[in-house]
Amino acid sequence: MREPISRDSASPRELAEATRRLDRALEHLEAACAAKISTATEAPDETALAALESDRARLAAELDAARAREGELESAAAAASQALGRAAAEVRAALSEGEGVSASDGETSGGEGLNEEAA
Numbered sequence: 001m002r003e004p005i006s007r008d009s010a011s012p013r014e015l016a017e018a019t020r021r022l023d024r025a026l027e028h029l030e031a032a033c034a035a036k037i038s039t040a041t042e043a044p045d046e047t048a049l050a051a052l053e054s055d056r057a058r059l060a061a062e063l064d065a066a067r068a069r070e071g072e073l074e075s076a077a078a079a080a081s082q083a084l085g086r087a088a089a090e091v092r093a094a095l096s097e098g099e100g101v102s103a104s105d106g107e108t109s110g111g112e113g114l115n116e117e118a119a
Contacts, residue, residue: 010018
């Protein structure tokens with residue numbers, strides 16, 4: 001640190017240099033104060049934070065409900081698929097039984113029975 005300069009012992013050049021240093025220090029201090037004030041005013045307020053937290057909670061609840069509904073729909077789709085599979089198997093079985101009856105009818109009538117039914 002430099003020794004203090006007194007008016008009586010300082011030359012005009014030394015006083016000018018001390019004044020420049022003081023001006024630079026004041027500029028740095030003002031910039032630091034302005035930055036601190038800017039940071040303090042830009043911080044989110046409690047109302048905004050509460051609103052964001054409320055939105056997050058609402059969205060989380062909606063997501064949970066949507067996932068639960070998705071599970072229900074997947075279960076219903078699986079049950080419907082099984083029911084359709086069983087119904088298709090029953091239709092195939094009924095058709096194959098019907099073909100067996102038609103084939104035996106065709107044999108007894110020499111195949112003419114099928115043509116007469118179609119006509």
